[in-house]
Amino acid sequence: MFIAFCIGVCIFGALRLYRYDPLPHPEVLGKRPWSIGSFLVLPAIGLCINPLRILYDMLANDGAFFHATDYTSLVATEHPVWIDLAMHLSQLMGFVQLSFTILLIVLYFQHRTSVPLLMKVLYIGTLAWICVDFWIYEAMDLEEALGEAYGSKEIIRSFIAAAIWVPVFHLSERVRFTFTRQLDPLAAVIMAPPVQESDSPPPFMPS
Numbered sequence: 001m002f003i004a005f006c007i008g009v010c011i012f013g014a015l016r017l018y019r020y021d022p023l024p025h026p027e028v029l030g031k032r033p034w035s036i037g038s039f040l041v042l043p044a045i046g047l048c049i050n051p052l053r054i055l056y057d058m059l060a061n062d063g064a065f066f067h068a069t070d071y072t073s074l075v076a077t078e079h080p081v082w083i084d085l086a087m088h089l090s091q092l093m094g095f096v097q098l099s100f101t102i103l104l105i106v107l108y109f110q111h112r113t114s115v116p117l118l119m120k121v122l123y124i125g126t127l128a129w130i131c132v133d134f135w136i137y138e139a140m141d142l143e144e145a146l147g148e149a150y151g152s153k154e155i156i157r158s159f160i161a162a163a164i165w166v167p168v169f170h171l172s173e174r175v176r177f178t179f180t181r182q183l184d185p186l187a188a189v190i191m192a193p194p195v196q197e198s199d200s201p202p203p204f205m206p207s
Contacts, residue, residue: 003066006092010099017103020114024180033111033180040178043119043165047108050101058094065094086136093129115179116169123162130158 036044058065104122107115134155169175 002088002091003095006095009092010095013096014099014103017100017114017118018107019183020118021183022113022117024113024182025176028177028180031177031180034174034177036109036111036178038174039168040174044108047101047105051098051105054094054098054101058098065091089136090133093133097126097129111179111181113179113182116175119169120166123158123165127155127158127162130155 100118100122104115104118107118
């Protein structure tokens with residue numbers, strides 16, 4: 001039941017985000033988008049690999065991810081309620097990461113204007129979730145219960161990715177000129193400020 005709830009929430013959220021349609025940067029209005037090239041190929045490759053990695057993690061160990069909420073019945077713990085909540089949160093975040101990444105793949109190759117902001121959300125959100133997950137793991141002594149240490153490499157990798165790509169998607173000219181398309185192509189025309197006419201009379205032209 002909870003897994004069905006997670007899937008429903010993710011589908012609803014993905015559809016809402018797909019319709020998120022910000023205006024392009026003023027300097028690119030009316031111009032064709034640049035192709036996805038140069039350094040923007042690297043995030044594209046990462047996006048395409050991420051769903052496969054997430055699905056692999058979900059299906060590993062005979063689909064242990066889908067039975068994570070049974071943890072308290074299998075391992076003795078002093079915090080059964082909190083660990084049960086943590087396992088539910090972990091399941092929800094797994095589905096959120098999967099759906100968000102698939103959505104970003106679609107938007108990325110459509111050159112949508114929402115990509116720069118959503119990519120920053122992806123990198124910052126991934127780092128924040130890994131830090132929270134690590135804190136939960138340590139606070140509840142899951143290392144002792146499971147006999148497995150939390151991988152610090154994931155935290156370091158996510159921190160480096162956020163430190164590199166968040167400024168790039170915020171400041172890069174190539175990003176501004178690549179992601180210029182909107183779901184509603186007329187929105188930019190409608191919202192563009194009108195050209196202001198000068199109040200001064202036209203210059204005198206001798207006949």
